[in-house]
Amino acid sequence: MASQDHQKRILHFFKHLAYVTHVALPEDERDPRLKKLGRLHRGTLFSCFHAEHLEEAKELYEALYKAKDFNDFYHLAEEAREVVNEGLYVFAMTVAILHRSDCDGIIVPPIQEIFPDRFIPAESLNRALKADINRTSQEPVVVEIQETGNIFDPEYHLAYFREDIGANAHHWHWHIVYPGTWDPEVMHITKDRKGELFYYMHQQMCARYDCDRLSTGLRRLIPFHNFHEELEGYNPHLTSLVSGQNYASRPAGLSMKDIHECDVQDMIRWRERILDAIHIGFLYDDHGNEIPLDAEHGTDLLADLMESSYESKNREYYGSLHNWGHVIISQCHDPDGRFKENPGVMSDTSTSLRDPIFYRYHRFVDNIFQELKASLPPYKQSELDFTGIDVVNVTVNAKAPNLVHTFFAEDQLELRHGINTHGSVKVKYHHLDHEPFTYNISVENKTGAEKDSTVRIFLGPKYDELGNHLRIDEARRFYIELDKFHAKLSPGKNVVTRKSSESNVVANKTPNFDELEGGASSDQFCSCGWPNYMLLPRGNHKGMEFELFVMLTDWGEDHVGSLSDHHVCHDAFSYCGVKDQKYPDKKPMGFPFDRVIKARSIAQFKTHNMSFTDVTIQFKEH
Template sequence: MSCKCSSATRGSKKKLHKEILKVFLVDDEQSVLHEDQFENLQKILRDLDFSHIPKFNSFDTTHMMAAHETARKISKMPVKEMISTLSSLRKLYRSDQLVEYLTRVSLYKHSATTSLTLPPPRQTLPRLYFDCHILETGREAVCNNTRLDPEQRLSWWREDPGIAEHHYNWHVYYPYTEAPRDRQGELFAYMHEQMLARYDFERLAVGFGRVRAFGPGYTWEKPLKEGYNPRMEGFSFRPSGMLISETIRMESKLILTDVLQRNKERFFYSLARGYLERPDSAKVEITMDKLGNTMEANMGSVNKKLYGNLHNDGHNILSTINDPDGRYDVEPGPMIATQAAPRDTVFYRWHKFVDAIFEAYRVNLEPYSVNDLTMKDTEVNNIQIVTEKKPNQVNNLFTFMMEKKYTIYNPEKKVVQKKILNHIPFSYKLKVRNTSCRNSMVVFRIFLAPETEELLDQWRNMFIELDKFVAYLDPGEDREITRFDHQSSVILPPETTVQDILDDNTSPQQTCGCGWPRNLLIPRGNTAGMKANLLVLATNWEKDGVSPDQVLSGSVSYCGKMGYPYPDKKPMGFPFDRVTTFLDVRDLASKLPNSCIAGVTINFLEDYVGAGVEDMAEDSSYVLVSE
């Protein structure tokens, strides 16, 4: 049952939206706390037992526990007092990472603000999303070092602000210091696996090999070939050829690399035996969710003492590789922050190691049979991609580089430009048939992978999810379904910017802000035309859906649904979540009447003119550029 909000309620929500901007945006004319305000804030902070952390670390359990406990207390305040407290904190710590995090968590937790749409974090704390040169000059610096460091050829992808926001917002909504949300461990594994698959797709497009794991037992003892300079305030660079230290000191905490090696071995030991071990020595059957919770070391970990804090400690070690004991007071590298970490090449190498542990679980699962994957009485007879502006070039995707203008705040309002990837809008055309005599509710799962001669089992984790949507078919119905790219279940819906809030152009929050950036839905491909395979698999949503009648909208595939269980009962990544006996993707599609494959070409256009993607512009201000 649905109800309509009264105009008074809508008005109060819009007013509250504007009130929370005071938390995020500090007015230069009112940025200084008066003496009475300062004294009042100090009293409140003493009551909260708040201790400011000058170098907030997203992967330090002590830091995160303190932040979430403070947020819990703040969220119990009356809404006006909460906003006043957070606003004063922002004035006291103008561009502080902890205060930004504390603010968003507190607002998510408070009953009066949990449904409000918050401004994008790239607008409110831009120093964690843009490099210093962009913030100073308004434009990014030209990179001329690709000969010496070929990895910089993909810096445009790793440094896309949308990836940083996706990763940050996911970890804000799924913190490891609270009881895990529904299937959080499984989603932790799948979301990062998809980031790896998408990065590998881009690597293959420019002639690189796939990411190689870097971690205990995976070239950990050798120099790290890749260096990285983030060119960001608060983060140091890492020269190439650095070695992992045996001991890392972060404040009063010691991290020993030998401990990570031992924890890794305990994971593999448990996987080989098919169970995880609880503190009381009881055996727990392994699931991807329990394995993911234990790897992330969140509150759902089966045994933190035995399996440790492998994922987070890896981030910490790699962020301090150039000053492991802190003797030179060198700023940590970007791996210390969830916003900045995806910029660094080693983020993907570290997560390839983490995924190797998840993969050790997947390969022991029973392969799906043809019967497991078949949906009776449902046929998918064809799938095509039709691209706007080039409708006659079926099954061709087109990408291009362009300049996007971003409006940012703190310390002041400013417009900056950055080169990003985009694609010409397109749609899927599916010809489907219901051969039964009853109504059918079908979910269509669409994946894309680079064309290869590899066996499917060696290539299954290269399939990126493009979409997942539900359709209703009448008895005996034979029709064509059209699905547009902007409806994708993996991408972030259009964001509500600061200007939208000021203009009263807001709607209830339906996503945690997590979601793959819309402009990066399709990999760049190359100028020669990169060959890829598009696969669709239809399954029974009446059986697969947790609440089949609920609308499957928003960025649910990578982020779940706010306030609800993960909507799909199938394992995440299905049907590529385990080993397969199919030779290749064509073999799979040929044996399943409810599946279909199409060969597609991804064309990168160096001098494309006429984007027509104003709906994706933050300020309707795109400028096309050549690469």
């Protein structure tokens, strides 16, 4: 465990990065490990989707990771701060800190406090800075966040979701835990099922987004599918402090255009090659060998191609469909760079969730994964069954049974660590939240012996946007995972209880700068995971009906490891895995909703170790 001294020494590296001014060290005066770095100019928006940016970030985090001891790491990080791009620096430093053993327990402060300009609209930042200049005391200055749209744009109704600070921070952190350039031979750690996690985490974000679309009266996502289609407009209202320029807006009607590094035709070619691999059941590696896209490894292999990551079996042939899609969309307003504009928010993992096209594009990506899933046989009853275990009843207990209320809660973001101010300046904003609730699961164990079970909990919409009852195979892609945990079952009747706050898809709250300077520490804060306050969809004022799905499976067949395992950073393992360990569930991610369901009704699909319960989510404005 790192000392408090290490924690405090690290913190200043992340303060006021937008204001670091210097004369860059000449290459011959630098540490030899940094001589080739600094290629991405300071003030440029770093993108972990851009191949050249990623390569330089990889060189830096590998150099930091291989530093001989903490002091060597510290001095290398200190010099790198004066040499490399600001965003690239934070990305590489965070990757290195998360994976160096002598940095265990060091917590990187929240990305939203390091770069608040990525999360707070420029108008609000401007008001905050004016209020700071005109302050009359050292009391914290608090300004209200300003809205970025209105009801003329239907997507405005989802602004609370897309522009949520915690959701965007989660996306940034996920790509820190699973950088596309991760080389297991250099880093001495294999990221287990990294590709499959890429597929599943993004699939779940789309499912959550669709549940909230239905909650607000909007239709489900229309997937992006045509590389020449006209795109919807979007204005993020963000200004980058490191560049002094706005994140570009996208007027409605623009489409993807060739950029210097990648043509749209390349994207079309890569998509067809990937679909061909799915339809013939195997891909070709870079030596021409056939690698089967089977049930066990197919999703993982396909995701490595799609992203594309270091593990891609044949990047030259299958390309980098996902990453270049983000980059090209972010530059469609200035594809050849003639106006020297910033890219749009799709270029950055900490901002891309703000743009409606993110979800449409990821539904397109997910549709390709679903082609692979459709090639696999549906689960047999024997694969779904847990012999001798009956789920008798499930109740969600909040203030009223099977009724949970959602609402908007108030929070504040401190700006002074990312922006030069005379004192504390905070932006007040609202985010979706829900009342606490508990699952009560009545289970009968008829085996006559104690059994260890995996409890899997999902939530899905009951009706589509027209009020039609969703068939189970149609609904399965909208089911969101709420929790997955181990439970012991004694012979006979059991009641398994679980609090919503214990969910394994949400992250523990990351301590902020002030708390870290005050001594907060833990080995559990890895910051990867969905925000706990957004565990549930919004629902509507009337009360929206959902299906709560609970399934118990045999933990002895599911689990990787032992009952006594203690893991660091396991609080959101369904989306983020377990730090430097095997993914602790042998089942495919999203099981049992990851494959086509032939049953036409819940009754035909359901086995005795499953339960479907009607649950209502009611949104209250105040």
